Amino acid sequence: MPTIKLFGNLRKIAGVKELSIAPPSGMLRSSSQGASLGGVLNELEKEVPALNGVILEDGQVRPHVVITLNGHSVAKLDVTVTEKDFIAIFPPIAGG
Amino acid sequence: MNGWNGNILEIDLTTQTHKIHPLDMEVARLFLGGRGLGARLLWDIVGPEVNPLSPENALIFTTGPITASGSQTSNRFNVSTKSPLTDGILHANSGGWWGMQFKRTGYDALIVRGKADTPVLIEITGEGVAIKDASHLWGKGVFETTETLDQNRNKRNVLCIGPAGENLVRIAAIMNDKERALARGGPGAVMGSKNLKAIVVEGKEKNKPADPDQFKFMLYETGKLLKASPLTSQALPEFGTAVVMNVVNEIGALPTRNFQDSQFEYADNISGEEITDTILVKNQACWACPITCTRITKTKSGKEGEGPEFESAWAFGAQCGIHDLEAITEANYLCNDMGLDTISMGNTIGCAMELAEKGLIKEPLAFGQADKLLGLIEDTAHRRGFGDELAEGSYRMAAKHGAPELSMSVKKLEMPAYDPRGMQGQGLVFATGNRGACHETGNMLGPEVLALPRLIDRFATQGKAGIVSVHQNSAAVIDSLLYCKFANMAVAEEFFARTLSAITGVHFTADDLMMVGERVWNLERLYNIREGFGKADDTLPKRMLDEPVAEGPSKGFTVKLDPMLEEYYAFRGWNQNGVPKPQKLKELSLEFAIEVEND
Numbered sequence: 001m002p003t004i005k006l007f008g009n010l011r012k013i014a015g016v017k018e019l020s021i022a023p024p025s026g027m028l029r030s031s032s033q034g035a036s037l038g039g040v041l042n043e044l045e046k047e048v049p050a051l052n053g054v055i056l057e058d059g060q061v062r063p064h065v066v067i068t069l070n071g072h073s074v075a076k077l078d079v080t081v082t083e084k085d086f087i088a089i090f091p092p093i094a095g096g
Numbered sequence: 097m098n099g100w101n102g103n104i105l106e107i108d109l110t111t112q113t114h115k116i117h118p119l120d121m122e123v124a125r126l127f128l129g130g131r132g133l134g135a136r137l138l139w140d141i142v143g144p145e146v147n148p149l150s151p152e153n154a155l156i157f158t159t160g161p162i163t164a165s166g167s168q169t170s171n172r173f174n175v176s177t178k179s180p181l182t183d184g185i186l187h188a189n190s191g192g193w194w195g196m197q198f199k200r201t202g203y204d205a206l207i208v209r210g211k212a213d214t215p216v217l218i219e220i221t222g223e224g225v226a227i228k229d230a231s232h233l234w235g236k237g238v239f240e241t242t243e244t245l246d247q248n249r250n251k252r253n254v255l256c257i258g259p260a261g262e263n264l265v266r267i268a269a270i271m272n273d274k275e276r277a278l279a280r281g282g283p284g285a286v287m288g289s290k291n292l293k294a295i296v297v298e299g300k301e302k303n304k305p306a307d308p309d310q311f312k313f314m315l316y317e318t319g320k321l322l323k324a325s326p327l328t329s330q331a332l333p334e335f336g337t338a339v340v341m342n343v344v345n346e347i348g349a350l351p352t353r354n355f356q357d358s359q360f361e362y363a364d365n366i367s368g369e370e371i372t373d374t375i376l377v378k379n380q381a382c383w384a385c386p387i388t389c390t391r392i393t394k395t396k397s398g399k400e401g402e403g404p405e406f407e408s409a410w411a412f413g414a415q416c417g418i419h420d421l422e423a424i425t426e427a428n429y430l431c432n433d434m435g436l437d438t439i440s441m442g443n444t445i446g447c448a449m450e451l452a453e454k455g456l457i458k459e460p461l462a463f464g465q466a467d468k469l470l471g472l473i474e475d476t477a478h479r480r481g482f483g484d485e486l487a488e489g490s491y492r493m494a495a496k497h498g499a500p501e502l503s504m505s506v507k508k509l510e511m512p513a514y515d516p517r518g519m520q521g522q523g524l525v526f527a528t529g530n531r532g533a534c535h536e537t538g539n540m541l542g543p544e545v546l547a548l549p550r551l552i553d554r555f556a557t558q559g560k561a562g563i564v565s566v567h568q569n570s571a572a573v574i575d576s577l578l579y580c581k582f583a584n585m586a587v588a589e590e591f592f593a594r595t596l597s598a599i600t601g602v603h604f605t606a607d608d609l610m611m612v613g614e615r616v617w618n619l620e621r622l623y624n625i626r627e628g629f630g631k632a633d634d635t636l637p638k639r640m641l642d643e644p645v646a647e648g649p650s651k652g653f654t655v656k657l658d659p660m661l662e663e664y665y666a667f668r669g670w671n672q673n674g675v676p677k678p679q680k681l682k683e684l685s686l687e688f689a690i691e692v693e694n695d
Contacts, residue, residue: 071649095337
């Protein structure tokens with residue numbers, strides 16, 4: 001199960017800092033390749049309804065939301081996610 | 097003309113006299129104010145023969161045409177001088193209230209020259225300009241000095257130095273409104289070298305717009321944008337600047353233990369989220385700012401103050417291998433009271449920790465020693481014991497012990513909280529920074545990490561030169577207008593141009609503003625060339641160029657600087673040695689500086 005780490009106000013919305021999501025088997029592209037990132041995020045919204053519309057909007061990542069997969073920013077939802085992966089989700093943030 | 101007062105106040109502390117010069121309105125049109133006007137004045141006043149800590153150096157405080165207008169974030173001001181840390185051009189700006197109040201005294205800029213025989217303070221009020229004895233304040237901290245001089249947020253504002261500035265610490269800040277800082281590059285030491293403890297201002301002049309109706313419309317439109325953006329209406333108010341700690345760490349670009357690692361295992365313990373959950377008391381805003389990003393915090397020991405901001409939390413945190421947020425916060429408070437730049441202080445302590453762990457100095461220091469922070473800061477401010485070495489900044493300290501390569505600095509200014517091996521464009525920003533390694537003069541966090549305005553490949557080098565140049569020019573014009581850079585996250589240059597036009601009655605476009613930014617950047621570059629800087633100074637610490645990141649998402653990367661630099665010089669219209677070509681200077685109305693190019 002990929003691990004999802006939440007930051008900023010997503011922690012308060014979800015009530016957790018970190019959780020694991022098990023994509024339904026039908027979502028798996030193959031047992032060895034894993035699921036799509038979009039599929040995992042859809043599953044996350046089902047498991048934590050409070051996140052509905054917070055991360056995704058019309059099937060796309062909402063503006064200013066930053067998602068990294070194992071530390072690398074991802075812009076597309078069709079990237080493959082495997083069980084050992086770490087997904088970090090940041091709401092709109094600024095600073096520096 | 098509206099927007100500018102049209103007056104520059106010059107004070108000579110040696111002769112204890114002052115005079116008022118008219119502001120050249122052509123200079124105002126070309127450089128606007130703030131950092132731009134400061135650079136233009138410094139060019140004429142402080143030449144290459146001047147030692148930064150001599151009476152011949154000048155402190156030039158500048159405001160901009162929008163300052164005190166009431167436009168959102170129109171509270172900032174700038175100081176320009178020759179840096180005692182880098183020996184090059186220095187500009188630093190700060191928020192709060194002092195800038196607004198100084199503009200209301202009827203001046204656009206204040207030039208302080210010379211040196212008083214004994215400690216003095218300057219008071220600028222409706223009664224005039226007075227130079228007063230400040231012997232009773234010498235040695236006092238910033239907090240006590242500010243209170244003693246009757247700081248009154250909207251009526252009377254105090255700018256001062258602490259013991260660090262008095263003791264000519266090269267990383268000393270000038271503080272205003274108690275806890276705001278003109279921090280980087282040692283302007284506090286320049287002020288201390290003049291025996292100038294404080295500048296107190298009280299003013300009543302209004303910055304009235306030339307077109308009140310259009311100005312009101314722009315206030316409304318700008319307010320809408322700031323409210324609509326989740327960055328300025330939610331993220332910054334809720335979590336402050338340190339909310340970026342985790343994302344910078346997650347991608348493997350958070351410098352850790354003097355940049356030996358690029359991820360800190362305890363980053364979350366020192367993040368904006370943790371600050372909000374544990375020590376935050378309330379938010380605070382600078383004058384005329386709806387963003388309210390300032391954090392008023394309180395530690396378990398009962399101490400209360402501002403911060404820490406992201407950079408300060410990193411400097412005393414990951415950079416020193418420390419994850420005790422209370423200790424970090426109190427280190428931040430103490431730096432504010434002593435008048436020290438938190439980035440350079442924390443970075444220099446981290447450098448000392450590595451020197452000690454490698455056996456290059458005999459101090460009992462090691463990464464993770466939270467209990468050492470306060471003592472080291474106090475000793476630095478007073479130049480006591482080993483603090484006398486820390487007071488020189490990391491480069492001079494490390495060089496003294498035969499290891500200058502362990503100083504994580506550029507042009508001797510300590511690097512801020514980004515490991516450029518994981519952000520190649522940021523590496524180019526640091527290497528080419530006119531005041532040294534600086535995140536305020538073209539930060540690539542937006543495009544390389546936060547997808548602002550859109551995500552670009554942080555490991556790519558090709559094409560970065562143009563993006564970096566545009567970001568640098570944009571930062572230069574915002575620093576010349578003296579808007580807050582956070583406002584620029586929601587409000588584009590076009591809106592700044594329209595507000596500026598409404599205030600001054602002079603038509604400015606966004607392109608005009610970007611041209612000002614490029615002009616300012618080139619003039620600063622020429623100033624440094626006149627000081628003897630060259631291509632060899634556009635570099636990074638050896639570690640960034642030769643030591644690949646060992647672990648994490650940036651594993652295996654170094655900064656590929658040379659190809660980016662070559663592309664950068666070409667994009668900027670400079671020759672292969674990084675000197676602006678005469679044609680470029682003519683385009684930018686900088687003909688007066690062509691002689692430097694010919695030298």
